Amino acid sequence: MLLVKGTPYENIYNITNIEEMTGTLVSENVIGVVHDHHISYHLDMDIDGPNNSFAEVNLVKDETSLGQSPRKSYLKAKRKVAKTENDAKIKLKLYDPSEFHVFNPTRRSRLGNPTGYMIVPGGTAASLLDHDDPPQIRAAVTNNQIWVTPHNKSEVWAGGLLTSQSKGEDTLAVWSARDREIENKDIVLWYTLGFHHIPCQEDFPVMPTVSSSFELKPVNFFDRNPILNAKPTFQEDLPRCFAASY
Numbered sequence: 001m002l003l004v005k006g007t008p009y010e011n012i013y014n015i016t017n018i019e020e021m022t023g024t025l026v027s028e029n030v031i032g033v034v035h036d037h038h039i040s041y042h043l044d045m046d047i048d049g050p051n052n053s054f055a056e057v058n059l060v061k062d063e064t065s066l067g068q069s070p071r072k073s074y075l076k077a078k079r080k081v082a083k084t085e086n087d088a089k090i091k092l093k094l095y096d097p098s099e100f101h102v103f104n105p106t107r108r109s110r111l112g113n114p115t116g117y118m119i120v121p122g123g124t125a126a127s128l129l130d131h132d133d134p135p136q137i138r139a140a141v142t143n144n145q146i147w148v149t150p151h152n153k154s155e156v157w158a159g160g161l162l163t164s165q166s167k168g169e170d171t172l173a174v175w176s177a178r179d180r181e182i183e184n185k186d187i188v189l190w191y192t193l194g195f196h197h198i199p200c201q202e203d204f205p206v207m208p209t210v211s212s213s214f215e216l217k218p219v220n221f222f223d224r225n226p227i228l229n230a231k232p233t234f235q236e237d238l239p240r241c242f243a244a245s246y
Helices: 136-139 172-176
Strands: 004-006 025-028 030-033 035-043 054-062 074-081 098-108 114-120 146-150 187-197 215-217
Touching: 054 187, 098 136, 098 215, 146 172
Parallel strands: none
Antiparallel strands: 004 030, 025 030, 035 187, 054 074, 054 098, 098 114, 114 215, 146 187
């Protein structure tokens, strides 16, 4: 159900200053309030054992020297392993492309690469509220899209046990402020995806479905492509559905 509030207006022609509205008129006397949706995932990876590390792998451009090559620039990856929680607080940036790996530094592939998985972010939205705004203090998990913390059985709910009734005293942001060591430890990866929602008339009274996702992909976890030599799938092998007869 849409987040709404009442208004004396039945259409926008009666509104003297529409720019000051905090939402959209979605029906007579009803304003759909602009808001955000955020979902935080607690990912206890344990890749090839309990002790893991987190690395941000930045894609950077290097320029060639004059006469070195017909190419003017090329790309390379720079890997930075997080030592503490503050090193692993990630704000996603379109023009600073990176990969984010959780890996086991003590387990190696046949080529010597550490076994790991990477998180591939999906839809995400950063909150625009002031960090000291009471709702944002409770929702401080949205200040970063990725966090990494040491595993702790008491640290489960990113927004606190009772989010809407708290003052933000038991959130992921509070735990992570201790800046604990996370290299080669039993760690938890937190990923928060989200949506900005500017309501429209189609959202009222019942909203349509909106979906997003993220992926976890192996990085040197397998010694080779795991689908090699897999049997091909044929049309007749796929499940088929038939209408029930009555």
